[in-house]
Amino acid sequence: MTNTVTRSYKYRLYPNQTQQKALGDILWAACTLYNQALAYRKKRWQESRRGVTYYEQAAMWRQWRNEEPEENPLRVLNMTAGQQVLRRLDSAYRAFVKGQRGAPRFKRVDRFNSVTYKPGDGAAIQNGRLYVQNVGLVKVRWHRQLPGVVKNIVITGLNGRWHVCFQVEIEAVRPALHPGPAAGVDVGIHHALALSNGEFVDSPRHLAKAQARLRVLQRTVARRKQGGRNRRKAVRQLARQHERIANQRRDFWHKATRKLAGEFSAIVIEDLDLNFMLQNGNLARAAHDTGLGMFRDLLAYKAIEAGGEVVAVSPQNTSQMCSGCGCLVPKALSVRIHQCDHCGLRLDRDVNAARNILKRAGTLPLGANVDGYIVRSLRSSPS
Ligand SMILES: [Zn+2]
Numbered sequence: 001m002t003n004t005v006t007r008s009y010k011y012r013l014y015p016n017q018t019q020q021k022a023l024g025d026i027l028w029a030a031c032t033l034y035n036q037a038l039a040y041r042k043k044r045w046q047e048s049r050r051g052v053t054y055y056e057q058a059a060m061w062r063q064w065r066n067e068e069p070e071e072n073p074l075r076v077l078n079m080t081a082g083q084q085v086l087r088r089l090d091s092a093y094r095a096f097v098k099g100q101r102g103a104p105r106f107k108r109v110d111r112f113n114s115v116t117y118k119p120g121d122g123a124a125i126q127n128g129r130l131y132v133q134n135v136g137l138v139k140v141r142w143h144r145q146l147p148g149v150v151k152n153i154v155i156t157g158l159n160g161r162w163h164v165c166f167q168v169e170i171e172a173v174r175p176a177l178h179p180g181p182a183a184g185v186d187v188g189i190h191h192a193l194a195l196s197n198g199e200f201v202d203s204p205r206h207l208a209k210a211q212a213r214l215r216v217l218q219r220t221v222a223r224r225k226q227g228g229r230n231r232r233k234a235v236r237q238l239a240r241q242h243e244r245i246a247n248q249r250r251d252f253w254h255k256a257t258r259k260l261a262g263e264f265s266a267i268v269i270e271d272l273d274l275n276f277m278l279q280n281g282n283l284a285r286a287a288h289d290t291g292l293g294m295f296r297d298l299l300a301y302k303a304i305e306a307g308g309e310v311v312a313v314s315p316q317n318t319s320q321m322c323s324g325c326g327c328l329v330p331k332a333l334s335v336r337i338h339q340c341d342h343c344g345l346r347l348d349r350d351v352n353a354a355r356n357i358l359k360r361a362g363t364l365p366l367g368a369n370v371d372g373y374i375v376r377s378l379r380s381s382p383s
Helices: 017-048 054-066 079-097 205-223 229-263 274-278 281-290 292-305 349-360
Strands: 002-014 114-119 122-126 129-132 136-141 149-158 161-173 182-187 193-195 266-270 309-313 337-339 346-348
Touching: 017 054, 017 079, 017 114, 017 129, 017 136, 017 149, 054 079, 079 114, 079 122, 114 122, 122 149, 129 149, 182 229, 182 349, 193 349, 205 229, 229 292, 266 292, 266 349, 292 309, 337 349, 346 349
Parallel strands: 182 266, 266 309
Antiparallel strands: 002 136, 002 161, 114 149, 122 129, 129 136, 149 161, 182 193, 337 346
């Protein structure tokens, strides 16, 4: 059985000075279009309490782009790429109307850093380079092969560096069922991950170092004079460091999830409400730092690719309950060891939680030896 999946392939771009300026102008035009379209929506709502459809805005865009052809700075933006900007605004509005998100806000030019093209319409691969309308042929570092059919070409500029991201459709072959055992995984603060088999996955030390460097840079920025050259330089260094940390964190989660998906057929995790956690002070920081959302997303697709699956279970009492006998053993967050007076079980608190999480997948009787258990029934219902 085959179906298609969408994947992103990102490559570094090396535009020359003139091309950098031209790409910057395109981002500026895209941001201006976004804000102009948003202003129109707000105005119309205030005046007549009527919404604006994407199609109305697409017609407006056509008009804005075609007026004063000589010195209209919006013209550098490709027509279809402009439509993508409006679609982005439209979906932000839909999410707002459904109550899933706050009202869309005006974007700052320095925060608006990507434009999406349809291949062959304003952007295309030509002679090993990336052709971009009004920019020319831009040098690309092809560090890996680009497979499949390109559906979208996204150009991003961040902190003076340019990338292209090809969104590609590839045939996915449904893999054979994963032969490995099941595991419960607890996502924590002390260890990034604790597994029901007693293993830990820790975030790398260089990430902590990078964060220490970040704090130094933050202090440097605070000390520099407003509007000065040195401050601008420090701000740029700080932005680079943020980017570096984000990259390191993503690398770490890629590695960690690849390992889990390779080893286990069913990976059981807690079904945590991320929105709730993010609004909840201290937990928010922890969840943010450990990159819980990224972990879940990466894990899900890697597990499916490997023929396994991810199961989410209720998080209630997973850390307080004894995985040996089921009794509640209350303990503060600072207590690292689970010590049960009822059955004598003694082990790391996070491993205890991971075992409870695995059990909650519903296939194991209380007190069973969980190591090496193969949870086959979890996979019987394809989704
Ligand atoms: Zn016990």
